[in-house]
Amino acid sequence: MFHFVKTAIKNRIKLVSILVFGLVLTAYSQEIQYETKQNIPYYNASINQADEYINERCVLDIYYPKNTKDFPTIVWFHGGGLTGGEKEIPEQLMGKGVCIVAVNYRLSPKVKAPIYIDDAAAAVSWVFKNVADLGGDPSLILVSGHSAGGYLASMIGLDKSWLNKYDIDADKIAGLIPFSGHAITHFTVREERGIPGTQPIVDSLAPLYHVRPDAPPLLLITGDRELELLGRYEENAYLMRMMKIAGHKETTLYELDGYGHGMTEPAFPLLLKEVQRIKEEKNNDK
Template identity: 35%
Template sequence: MNISTQLPRRSLFAMLPALLTACSAVDLLNATVPKDTYRLVDGVPYGPHGRQRLDVYQPPGDTKGAPLVVFFYGGTWSSGNRADYRFVGEALASEGIVTVVADYRLSPEFRYPAFVEDSARAVRWALEKAPAYGADPGRVFVMGHSAGAYNAAMVALDPRWLRAEGLAPSRLAGWIGLAGPYDFLPIGDRQTRVAFNWPDTPTDSQPMVHVSPGAPDTLLLAPAVDHLVNTQRSTVTLAQRLKSAGVKVESDLFSTVNHVTLVASMAAVMREKAPVLERVTAFVKSKT
Protein backbone atom coordinates (compact mmCIF):
# COMPACT_ATOMS: atom_id res chain seq x y z
CA MET A 1 0.00 0.00 0.00
CA ASN A 2 1.27 3.46 -0.88
CA ILE A 3 0.62 5.46 2.27
CA SER A 4 0.88 8.76 0.44
CA THR A 5 -2.21 7.84 -1.60
CA GLN A 6 -4.20 6.63 1.40
CA LEU A 7 -3.89 9.73 3.58
CA PRO A 8 -4.44 13.39 2.67
CA ARG A 9 -1.12 15.18 2.30
CA ARG A 10 -1.80 17.56 5.19
CA SER A 11 -2.79 14.70 7.49
CA LEU A 12 0.39 12.79 6.76
CA PHE A 13 2.44 15.95 7.07
CA ALA A 14 0.94 16.62 10.49
CA MET A 15 1.58 13.04 11.66
CA LEU A 16 5.20 12.72 10.64
CA PRO A 17 6.97 14.79 13.32
CA ALA A 18 5.47 12.62 16.06
CA LEU A 19 5.87 9.38 14.13
CA LEU A 20 9.54 10.09 13.43
CA THR A 21 10.26 9.12 17.01
CA ALA A 22 8.92 5.61 16.36
CA CYS A 23 10.71 2.66 14.83
CA SER A 24 8.35 2.61 11.83
CA ALA A 25 8.80 6.30 11.10
CA VAL A 26 11.42 5.83 8.38
CA ASP A 27 9.26 3.21 6.68
CA LEU A 28 6.39 5.67 6.70
CA LEU A 29 8.56 8.42 5.27
CA ASN A 30 10.01 6.19 2.57
CA ALA A 31 6.50 5.03 1.63
CA THR A 32 5.89 8.53 0.31
CA VAL A 33 8.94 8.53 -1.97
CA PRO A 34 8.25 8.62 -5.72
CA LYS A 35 9.64 5.71 -7.74
CA ASP A 36 10.20 7.43 -11.07
CA THR A 37 12.68 10.11 -9.99
CA TYR A 38 15.78 7.96 -9.61
CA ARG A 39 17.56 4.77 -10.67
CA LEU A 40 18.95 2.68 -7.82
CA VAL A 41 22.06 0.54 -7.78
CA ASP A 42 22.14 -1.03 -4.32
CA GLY A 43 24.56 -2.98 -2.17
CA VAL A 44 27.76 -1.91 -3.92
CA PRO A 45 30.86 -2.87 -1.87
CA TYR A 46 33.48 -0.22 -1.17
CA GLY A 47 35.45 -2.46 1.18
CA PRO A 48 35.58 -6.09 2.39
CA HIS A 49 33.49 -5.75 5.56
CA GLY A 50 29.74 -6.39 5.41
CA ARG A 51 29.02 -2.85 6.62
CA GLN A 52 31.16 -1.35 3.85
CA ARG A 53 28.33 -1.18 1.34
CA LEU A 54 26.62 1.71 -0.41
CA ASP A 55 23.63 2.51 -2.61
CA VAL A 56 23.81 4.80 -5.63
CA TYR A 57 20.82 6.93 -6.65
CA GLN A 58 21.12 8.22 -10.20
CA PRO A 59 18.81 10.83 -11.69
CA PRO A 60 16.67 9.49 -14.53
CA GLY A 61 18.00 10.20 -18.00
CA ASP A 62 21.45 11.47 -18.95
CA THR A 63 23.57 12.39 -15.92
CA LYS A 64 26.85 13.18 -17.68
CA GLY A 65 28.76 15.78 -15.70
CA ALA A 66 26.34 15.76 -12.77
CA PRO A 67 27.54 16.54 -9.23
CA LEU A 68 27.81 13.67 -6.76
CA VAL A 69 27.01 13.75 -3.04
CA VAL A 70 28.17 11.06 -0.58
CA PHE A 71 25.72 11.01 2.34
CA PHE A 72 26.31 9.58 5.83
CA TYR A 73 23.37 9.11 8.22
CA GLY A 74 23.25 9.59 11.96
CA GLY A 75 22.53 7.17 14.81
CA THR A 76 25.12 7.93 17.52
CA TRP A 77 27.63 5.82 15.54
CA SER A 78 25.79 2.73 16.83
CA SER A 79 22.79 2.29 14.53
CA GLY A 80 21.53 2.98 11.04
CA ASN A 81 21.06 1.42 7.64
CA ARG A 82 21.51 2.97 4.21
CA ALA A 83 18.12 1.66 3.02
CA ASP A 84 16.40 3.84 5.63
CA TYR A 85 17.60 6.94 3.79
CA ARG A 86 15.99 6.30 0.45
CA PHE A 87 14.13 9.57 0.94
CA VAL A 88 17.48 11.42 0.95
CA GLY A 89 18.79 9.60 -2.11
CA GLU A 90 15.56 10.22 -4.01
CA ALA A 91 15.40 13.89 -3.01
CA LEU A 92 18.87 14.68 -4.32
CA ALA A 93 18.55 12.47 -7.41
CA SER A 94 15.30 14.24 -8.29
CA GLU A 95 17.35 17.45 -8.42
CA GLY A 96 19.87 15.98 -10.85
CA ILE A 97 22.48 14.98 -8.26
CA VAL A 98 24.02 11.50 -8.24
CA THR A 99 23.81 10.39 -4.62
CA VAL A 100 25.70 7.75 -2.66
CA VAL A 101 24.25 6.64 0.69
CA ALA A 102 26.86 4.62 2.56
CA ASP A 103 26.81 2.29 5.53
CA TYR A 104 29.81 2.24 7.87
CA ARG A 105 31.05 0.11 10.74
CA LEU A 106 29.25 0.77 14.01
CA SER A 107 29.87 0.80 17.75
CA PRO A 108 30.11 -1.11 20.03
CA GLU A 109 31.79 -3.68 17.77
CA PHE A 110 33.92 -0.93 16.26
CA ARG A 111 35.12 2.30 17.85
CA TYR A 112 36.59 5.59 16.68
CA PRO A 113 38.19 6.00 14.17
CA ALA A 114 36.66 3.01 12.28
CA PHE A 115 33.60 4.94 11.12
CA VAL A 116 35.73 7.86 9.94
CA GLU A 117 38.04 5.50 8.08
CA ASP A 118 35.03 3.95 6.36
CA SER A 119 33.71 7.37 5.42
CA ALA A 120 37.01 8.30 3.80
CA ARG A 121 37.08 4.98 1.96
CA ALA A 122 33.54 5.54 0.66
CA VAL A 123 34.55 9.00 -0.57
CA ARG A 124 37.55 7.50 -2.35
CA TRP A 125 35.20 5.03 -4.04
CA ALA A 126 32.97 7.91 -5.14
CA LEU A 127 35.86 9.90 -6.56
CA GLU A 128 37.13 6.87 -8.48
CA LYS A 129 33.74 5.61 -9.69
CA ALA A 130 31.98 8.92 -10.37
CA PRO A 131 32.37 8.74 -14.18
CA ALA A 132 30.88 5.24 -14.27
CA TYR A 133 27.67 6.65 -12.78
CA GLY A 134 27.57 9.73 -14.98
CA ALA A 135 29.01 12.11 -12.39
CA ASP A 136 31.88 14.58 -12.56
CA PRO A 137 34.76 13.54 -10.23
CA GLY A 138 35.57 17.23 -9.90
CA ARG A 139 32.15 17.89 -8.34
CA VAL A 140 32.09 15.41 -5.44
CA PHE A 141 30.69 16.53 -2.08
CA VAL A 142 30.49 14.83 1.31
CA MET A 143 27.38 15.33 3.42
CA GLY A 144 25.92 13.97 6.63
CA HIS A 145 23.28 14.33 9.31
CA SER A 146 24.02 14.21 13.05
CA ALA A 147 26.72 11.55 13.65
CA GLY A 148 27.01 11.30 9.86
CA ALA A 149 27.70 15.04 9.71
CA TYR A 150 30.57 14.41 12.13
CA ASN A 151 31.92 11.77 9.73
CA ALA A 152 31.59 14.19 6.82
CA ALA A 153 33.31 16.95 8.79
CA MET A 154 36.25 14.76 9.71
CA VAL A 155 36.74 13.67 6.10
CA ALA A 156 36.54 17.27 4.88
CA LEU A 157 38.53 19.01 7.63
CA ASP A 158 41.06 16.50 8.98
CA PRO A 159 43.44 15.51 6.14
CA ARG A 160 44.60 12.32 7.88
CA TRP A 161 41.66 10.25 6.67
CA LEU A 162 41.73 10.99 2.96
CA ARG A 163 45.53 10.95 3.06
CA ALA A 164 45.30 7.32 4.17
CA GLU A 165 43.34 6.71 0.94
CA GLY A 166 45.93 8.52 -1.18
CA LEU A 167 43.79 11.65 -1.45
CA ALA A 168 43.32 15.09 0.11
CA PRO A 169 40.30 17.20 1.14
CA SER A 170 41.14 19.54 -1.74
CA ARG A 171 39.66 16.89 -4.03
CA LEU A 172 36.23 17.70 -2.61
CA ALA A 173 34.08 20.40 -4.18
CA GLY A 174 32.56 21.06 -0.76
CA TRP A 175 30.92 19.52 2.29
CA ILE A 176 27.53 19.80 3.98
CA GLY A 177 26.69 19.28 7.65
CA LEU A 178 23.16 18.89 9.00
CA ALA A 179 22.92 19.24 12.79
CA GLY A 180 26.37 17.80 13.29
CA PRO A 181 28.32 17.49 16.56
CA TYR A 182 31.65 19.16 15.81
CA ASP A 183 32.88 19.79 19.37
CA PHE A 184 31.56 17.52 22.13
CA LEU A 185 34.26 16.84 24.71
CA PRO A 186 33.82 15.90 27.52
CA ILE A 187 31.38 13.19 26.50
CA GLY A 188 28.21 12.69 28.53
CA ASP A 189 26.07 10.49 26.29
CA ARG A 190 26.54 6.79 27.07
CA GLN A 191 26.54 5.51 23.48
CA THR A 192 28.92 8.23 22.36
CA ARG A 193 31.26 7.37 25.25
CA VAL A 194 31.45 3.81 23.99
CA ALA A 195 31.95 4.83 20.36
CA PHE A 196 34.83 7.15 21.29
CA ASN A 197 36.42 5.10 24.10
CA TRP A 198 35.78 7.81 26.68
CA PRO A 199 37.71 8.96 28.70
CA ASP A 200 40.56 7.98 26.39
CA THR A 201 39.17 10.10 23.56
CA PRO A 202 41.87 12.05 21.73
CA THR A 203 41.26 15.79 21.43
CA ASP A 204 42.00 15.61 17.72
CA SER A 205 38.87 13.51 17.28
CA GLN A 206 36.93 16.80 17.22
CA PRO A 207 36.31 18.44 13.83
CA MET A 208 36.55 21.90 15.39
CA VAL A 209 40.29 21.56 15.97
CA HIS A 210 40.95 20.88 12.29
CA VAL A 211 39.71 24.21 10.91
CA SER A 212 42.20 25.55 8.38
CA PRO A 213 42.23 27.94 5.40
CA GLY A 214 42.43 24.91 3.09
CA ALA A 215 39.06 23.48 4.14
CA PRO A 216 36.54 22.88 1.34
CA ASP A 217 33.59 25.22 0.84
CA THR A 218 31.03 24.52 3.53
CA LEU A 219 27.26 24.51 4.08
CA LEU A 220 26.08 24.13 7.68
CA LEU A 221 22.37 23.78 8.54
CA ALA A 222 20.81 23.06 11.93
CA PRO A 223 17.67 23.59 13.98
CA ALA A 224 17.69 26.79 16.03
CA VAL A 225 16.87 24.66 19.08
CA ASP A 226 18.35 21.16 19.24
CA HIS A 227 18.01 19.02 22.34
CA LEU A 228 20.51 16.41 21.09
CA VAL A 229 23.36 18.51 19.68
CA ASN A 230 24.36 21.95 20.93
CA THR A 231 23.72 24.13 17.87
CA GLN A 232 25.61 27.15 19.20
CA ARG A 233 28.67 25.16 20.24
CA SER A 234 28.82 23.08 17.08
CA THR A 235 27.19 24.65 14.01
CA VAL A 236 27.43 28.34 14.92
CA THR A 237 30.97 28.19 16.29
CA LEU A 238 32.28 26.02 13.44
CA ALA A 239 30.81 28.41 10.88
CA GLN A 240 32.46 31.36 12.63
CA ARG A 241 35.86 29.70 12.82
CA LEU A 242 35.79 28.58 9.20
CA LYS A 243 34.86 32.08 8.07
CA SER A 244 37.67 33.53 10.19
CA ALA A 245 40.06 31.14 8.42
CA GLY A 246 38.92 32.47 5.06
CA VAL A 247 36.79 29.47 4.07
CA LYS A 248 33.63 30.08 2.05
CA VAL A 249 30.79 29.17 4.39
CA GLU A 250 27.02 29.27 4.17
CA SER A 251 25.04 28.56 7.32
CA ASP A 252 21.48 28.81 8.55
CA LEU A 253 19.35 27.83 11.55
CA PHE A 254 15.71 26.83 11.17
CA SER A 255 13.13 27.41 13.89
CA THR A 256 10.57 25.11 12.24
CA VAL A 257 12.41 21.79 12.66
CA ASN A 258 14.15 19.76 15.34
CA HIS A 259 17.16 17.46 15.19
CA VAL A 260 15.24 14.68 13.41
CA THR A 261 12.83 16.62 11.23
CA LEU A 262 15.71 18.68 9.82
CA VAL A 263 16.81 15.75 7.65
CA ALA A 264 13.25 14.45 7.28
CA SER A 265 12.33 17.74 5.61
CA MET A 266 14.24 16.58 2.56
CA ALA A 267 11.40 14.14 1.85
CA ALA A 268 8.72 15.51 -0.47
CA VAL A 269 5.96 15.22 2.11
CA MET A 270 7.99 17.22 4.67
CA ARG A 271 9.51 19.98 2.54
CA GLU A 272 7.13 22.60 3.85
CA LYS A 273 8.94 22.33 7.20
CA ALA A 274 12.24 23.86 6.05
CA PRO A 275 14.09 24.55 2.78
CA VAL A 276 16.86 22.04 3.48
CA LEU A 277 16.76 20.36 0.06
CA GLU A 278 16.59 23.76 -1.62
CA ARG A 279 19.68 24.99 0.24
CA VAL A 280 21.66 21.80 -0.34
CA THR A 281 20.78 21.73 -4.05
CA ALA A 282 21.69 25.40 -4.54
CA PHE A 283 25.01 24.92 -2.74
CA VAL A 284 25.95 21.84 -4.75
CA LYS A 285 24.93 23.28 -8.11
CA SER A 286 26.80 26.54 -7.45
CA LYS A 287 30.11 24.65 -7.52
CA THR A 288 30.99 24.11 -11.17
Protein backbone atom coordinates in the same frame (compact mmCIF):
# COMPACT_ATOMS: atom_id res chain seq x y z
CA MET B 1 16.21 32.44 -6.69
CA PHE B 2 16.47 33.56 -3.08
CA HIS B 3 19.80 34.64 -1.65
CA PHE B 4 20.58 34.71 2.06
CA VAL B 5 23.19 36.91 3.77
CA LYS B 6 26.30 34.80 4.32
CA THR B 7 28.19 37.01 6.78
CA ALA B 8 26.04 36.68 9.90
CA ILE B 9 26.61 34.02 12.54
CA LYS B 10 22.88 33.28 12.59
CA ASN B 11 20.67 32.87 9.53
CA ARG B 12 17.11 32.09 10.61
CA ILE B 13 15.21 30.66 7.67
CA LYS B 14 11.44 30.56 7.41
CA LEU B 15 9.74 27.57 5.79
CA VAL B 16 7.88 29.78 3.31
CA SER B 17 11.24 30.76 1.83
CA ILE B 18 12.77 27.30 1.96
CA LEU B 19 10.02 25.67 -0.08
CA VAL B 20 11.10 27.65 -3.13
CA PHE B 21 14.35 25.68 -3.28
CA GLY B 22 12.55 22.45 -4.09
CA LEU B 23 12.17 23.81 -7.62
CA VAL B 24 15.87 24.53 -8.14
CA LEU B 25 16.73 21.58 -10.37
CA THR B 26 13.27 20.36 -11.40
CA ALA B 27 13.24 21.75 -14.94
CA TYR B 28 16.72 20.38 -15.55
CA SER B 29 15.81 16.88 -14.42
CA GLN B 30 12.32 16.29 -15.86
CA GLU B 31 13.46 14.08 -18.77
CA ILE B 32 16.29 12.30 -16.99
CA GLN B 33 16.09 8.57 -16.31
CA TYR B 34 17.53 7.18 -13.10
CA GLU B 35 19.05 3.88 -12.07
CA THR B 36 19.89 2.45 -8.66
CA LYS B 37 22.73 0.06 -7.85
CA GLN B 38 22.74 -1.48 -4.38
CA ASN B 39 25.16 -2.97 -1.87
CA ILE B 40 28.39 -2.16 -3.67
CA PRO B 41 31.47 -2.89 -1.49
CA TYR B 42 33.79 0.08 -1.15
CA TYR B 43 36.73 -1.86 0.27
CA ASN B 44 38.60 -4.25 -2.00
CA ALA B 45 37.81 -7.96 -2.18
CA SER B 46 40.72 -9.08 0.01
CA ILE B 47 39.65 -6.79 2.86
CA ASN B 48 36.01 -7.85 2.54
CA GLN B 49 36.88 -11.54 2.59
CA ALA B 50 39.05 -11.11 5.66
CA ASP B 51 36.40 -9.44 7.84
CA GLU B 52 32.76 -10.55 8.04
CA TYR B 53 31.58 -7.27 9.57
CA ILE B 54 33.27 -5.21 6.86
CA ASN B 55 31.68 -7.45 4.24
CA GLU B 56 28.26 -6.88 5.85
CA ARG B 57 28.39 -3.15 6.61
CA CYS B 58 30.88 -1.48 4.27
CA VAL B 59 28.63 -1.16 1.25
CA LEU B 60 26.91 1.69 -0.56
CA ASP B 61 23.94 2.33 -2.84
CA ILE B 62 24.09 4.62 -5.89
CA TYR B 63 21.14 6.43 -7.43
CA TYR B 64 22.22 8.27 -10.57
CA PRO B 65 20.93 9.87 -13.79
CA LYS B 66 21.91 7.27 -16.36
CA ASN B 67 21.23 9.24 -19.55
CA THR B 68 23.21 12.37 -18.78
CA LYS B 69 26.87 13.27 -18.24
CA ASP B 70 28.95 15.32 -15.83
CA PHE B 71 26.32 15.31 -13.10
CA PRO B 72 27.07 16.35 -9.49
CA THR B 73 27.23 13.69 -6.79
CA ILE B 74 26.12 13.92 -3.16
CA VAL B 75 27.65 11.37 -0.78
CA TRP B 76 25.12 10.91 2.03
CA PHE B 77 26.00 9.47 5.46
CA HIS B 78 23.09 8.35 7.64
CA GLY B 79 22.65 9.39 11.25
CA GLY B 80 22.17 7.23 14.32
CA GLY B 81 24.76 8.34 16.86
CA LEU B 82 27.47 6.11 15.33
CA THR B 83 25.64 3.21 17.02
CA GLY B 84 22.74 2.61 14.62
CA GLY B 85 21.09 3.61 11.36
CA GLU B 86 21.06 2.34 7.79
CA LYS B 87 22.06 3.78 4.45
CA GLU B 88 19.26 5.59 2.67
CA ILE B 89 18.74 7.57 -0.50
CA PRO B 90 16.67 10.53 0.71
CA GLU B 91 13.48 10.84 -1.29
CA GLN B 92 13.74 14.64 -1.22
CA LEU B 93 16.97 14.46 -3.24
CA MET B 94 15.68 12.07 -5.88
CA GLY B 95 14.79 13.22 -9.38
CA LYS B 96 16.82 16.41 -9.10
CA GLY B 97 19.53 15.71 -11.68
CA VAL B 98 22.12 14.62 -9.14
CA CYS B 99 23.70 11.32 -8.15
CA ILE B 100 23.16 10.20 -4.55
CA VAL B 101 25.55 7.76 -2.90
CA ALA B 102 24.17 6.34 0.35
CA VAL B 103 26.80 4.80 2.62
CA ASN B 104 26.76 2.23 5.41
CA TYR B 105 29.66 2.19 7.87
CA ARG B 106 30.63 0.08 10.85
CA LEU B 107 29.04 0.97 14.18
CA SER B 108 29.92 1.20 17.86
CA PRO B 109 30.14 -0.86 20.03
CA LYS B 110 31.25 -3.52 17.51
CA VAL B 111 34.02 -1.11 16.54
CA LYS B 112 35.39 1.97 18.24
CA ALA B 113 36.74 5.30 17.04
CA PRO B 114 38.20 6.01 14.60
CA ILE B 115 37.06 2.96 12.58
CA TYR B 116 33.82 4.53 11.36
CA ILE B 117 35.68 7.67 10.25
CA ASP B 118 38.04 5.51 8.21
CA ASP B 119 35.03 3.77 6.63
CA ALA B 120 33.62 7.15 5.63
CA ALA B 121 36.91 8.09 3.99
CA ALA B 122 37.11 4.76 2.17
CA ALA B 123 33.59 5.25 0.79
CA VAL B 124 34.29 8.78 -0.44
CA SER B 125 37.53 7.56 -1.99
CA TRP B 126 35.55 4.90 -3.85
CA VAL B 127 33.21 7.58 -5.22
CA PHE B 128 36.12 9.70 -6.46
CA LYS B 129 37.63 6.72 -8.24
CA ASN B 130 34.42 5.34 -9.78
CA VAL B 131 31.80 8.05 -10.34
CA ALA B 132 33.20 9.02 -13.75
CA ASP B 133 32.42 5.50 -14.98
CA LEU B 134 28.74 6.28 -14.37
CA GLY B 135 28.95 9.66 -16.10
CA GLY B 136 29.52 11.82 -13.04
CA ASP B 137 31.92 14.74 -12.73
CA PRO B 138 34.63 13.90 -10.12
CA SER B 139 35.14 17.63 -9.54
CA LEU B 140 31.52 17.95 -8.37
CA ILE B 141 31.45 15.53 -5.43
CA LEU B 142 29.82 16.96 -2.32
CA VAL B 143 29.74 15.23 1.07
CA SER B 144 26.79 15.51 3.43
CA GLY B 145 24.90 13.64 6.13
CA HIS B 146 22.68 14.08 9.15
CA SER B 147 23.81 14.07 12.79
CA ALA B 148 26.48 11.34 13.07
CA GLY B 149 26.62 11.41 9.28
CA GLY B 150 27.25 15.15 9.39
CA TYR B 151 30.07 14.56 11.87
CA LEU B 152 31.67 12.01 9.52
CA ALA B 153 31.35 14.41 6.57
CA SER B 154 33.08 17.19 8.53
CA MET B 155 35.84 14.94 9.84
CA ILE B 156 36.98 13.57 6.50
CA GLY B 157 36.62 16.95 4.81
CA LEU B 158 38.53 19.00 7.40
CA ASP B 159 41.14 16.46 8.56
CA LYS B 160 42.98 15.68 5.34
CA SER B 161 44.76 12.62 6.77
CA TRP B 162 41.72 10.34 6.34
CA LEU B 163 41.42 10.74 2.57
CA ASN B 164 45.19 11.03 2.13
CA LYS B 165 45.34 7.38 3.22
CA TYR B 166 43.43 6.56 0.02
CA ASP B 167 45.42 8.94 -2.19
CA ILE B 168 42.59 11.48 -2.36
CA ASP B 169 43.08 15.17 -1.56
CA ALA B 170 40.20 16.30 0.68
CA ASP B 171 40.37 19.70 -1.00
CA LYS B 172 38.99 18.03 -4.14
CA ILE B 173 35.64 17.73 -2.35
CA ALA B 174 33.40 20.35 -3.97
CA GLY B 175 31.45 21.08 -0.79
CA LEU B 176 30.82 19.91 2.77
CA ILE B 177 27.23 20.19 4.01
CA PRO B 178 26.79 18.57 7.45
CA PHE B 179 23.25 18.57 8.87
CA SER B 180 23.30 19.04 12.66
CA GLY B 181 26.66 17.32 13.03
CA HIS B 182 28.98 17.50 16.01
CA ALA B 183 31.79 20.04 15.70
CA ILE B 184 33.34 18.90 18.98
CA THR B 185 34.36 15.28 19.57
CA HIS B 186 31.28 13.09 19.02
CA PHE B 187 29.38 11.99 22.15
CA THR B 188 29.76 8.31 21.20
CA VAL B 189 33.53 8.72 20.97
CA ARG B 190 33.44 10.35 24.42
CA GLU B 191 31.23 7.55 25.75
CA GLU B 192 33.69 4.95 24.44
CA ARG B 193 36.32 6.70 26.58
CA GLY B 194 34.10 7.01 29.66
CA ILE B 195 33.69 10.79 29.31
CA PRO B 196 30.29 12.25 30.29
CA GLY B 197 28.13 13.73 27.53
CA THR B 198 28.09 17.08 29.32
CA GLN B 199 31.89 17.35 29.14
CA PRO B 200 32.85 18.82 25.75
CA ILE B 201 36.12 17.68 24.21
CA VAL B 202 37.98 19.13 21.24
CA ASP B 203 40.74 16.74 20.22
CA SER B 204 41.96 15.24 16.94
CA LEU B 205 38.59 13.50 16.50
CA ALA B 206 36.73 16.83 16.54
CA PRO B 207 36.08 18.78 13.32
CA LEU B 208 36.89 21.95 15.29
CA TYR B 209 40.44 20.67 15.83
CA HIS B 210 41.05 20.83 12.07
CA VAL B 211 39.97 24.39 11.28
CA ARG B 212 41.89 25.56 8.22
CA PRO B 213 41.58 28.30 5.57
CA ASP B 214 41.95 26.04 2.52
CA ALA B 215 39.11 23.58 3.22
CA PRO B 216 36.28 22.98 0.74
CA PRO B 217 33.22 25.27 0.95
CA LEU B 218 31.45 24.52 4.23
CA LEU B 219 27.69 24.89 4.73
CA LEU B 220 26.62 24.13 8.30
CA ILE B 221 22.89 23.58 8.94
CA THR B 222 21.31 23.03 12.37
CA GLY B 223 17.87 23.11 13.90
CA ASP B 224 16.63 25.84 16.21
CA ARG B 225 19.08 26.28 19.11
CA GLU B 226 16.20 25.98 21.61
CA LEU B 227 15.01 22.69 20.08
CA GLU B 228 18.29 21.06 19.02
CA LEU B 229 20.36 18.49 20.89
CA LEU B 230 22.54 19.75 23.71
CA GLY B 231 24.82 22.53 22.42
CA ARG B 232 24.54 21.43 18.78
CA TYR B 233 23.84 24.89 17.34
CA GLU B 234 26.46 26.54 19.55
CA GLU B 235 29.30 24.23 18.56
CA ASN B 236 28.47 24.72 14.88
CA ALA B 237 28.41 28.48 15.43
CA TYR B 238 31.85 28.25 17.02
CA LEU B 239 33.14 26.17 14.11
CA MET B 240 31.81 28.76 11.67
CA ARG B 241 33.41 31.63 13.58
CA MET B 242 36.78 29.88 13.89
CA MET B 243 36.83 28.96 10.19
CA LYS B 244 36.28 32.62 9.33
CA ILE B 245 38.98 33.74 11.75
CA ALA B 246 41.35 31.20 10.18
CA GLY B 247 40.71 32.82 6.80
CA HIS B 248 38.23 30.39 5.24
CA LYS B 249 36.07 32.47 2.93
CA GLU B 250 33.20 30.04 2.25
CA THR B 251 31.75 29.00 5.60
CA THR B 252 28.03 29.57 6.17
CA LEU B 253 25.74 28.62 9.05
CA TYR B 254 21.96 28.25 8.79
CA GLU B 255 19.76 27.80 11.86
CA LEU B 256 16.32 26.48 10.93
CA ASP B 257 13.67 28.28 12.99
CA GLY B 258 11.13 26.01 14.65
CA TYR B 259 12.90 22.73 13.82
CA GLY B 260 14.65 20.41 16.23
CA HIS B 261 17.33 17.83 15.54
CA GLY B 262 15.23 16.11 12.88
CA MET B 263 15.58 19.09 10.56
CA THR B 264 16.32 17.30 7.30
CA GLU B 265 13.12 18.18 5.44
CA PRO B 266 13.77 21.94 5.27
CA ALA B 267 17.53 21.35 4.97
CA PHE B 268 17.43 19.21 1.82
CA PRO B 269 16.42 22.16 -0.43
CA LEU B 270 19.37 24.11 0.97
CA LEU B 271 21.67 21.21 0.09
CA LEU B 272 20.34 21.20 -3.48
CA LYS B 273 20.75 24.95 -3.68
CA GLU B 274 24.38 24.60 -2.60
CA VAL B 275 24.95 21.93 -5.26
CA GLN B 276 23.56 24.28 -7.89
CA ARG B 277 25.62 27.22 -6.61
CA ILE B 278 28.87 25.26 -6.72
CA LYS B 279 28.05 23.79 -10.14
CA GLU B 280 27.32 27.25 -11.59
CA GLU B 281 30.48 28.67 -10.02
CA LYS B 282 32.54 25.88 -11.57
CA ASN B 283 30.95 26.47 -15.00
CA ASN B 284 31.61 30.20 -14.75
CA ASP B 285 35.28 29.53 -14.03
CA LYS B 286 35.75 27.54 -17.22
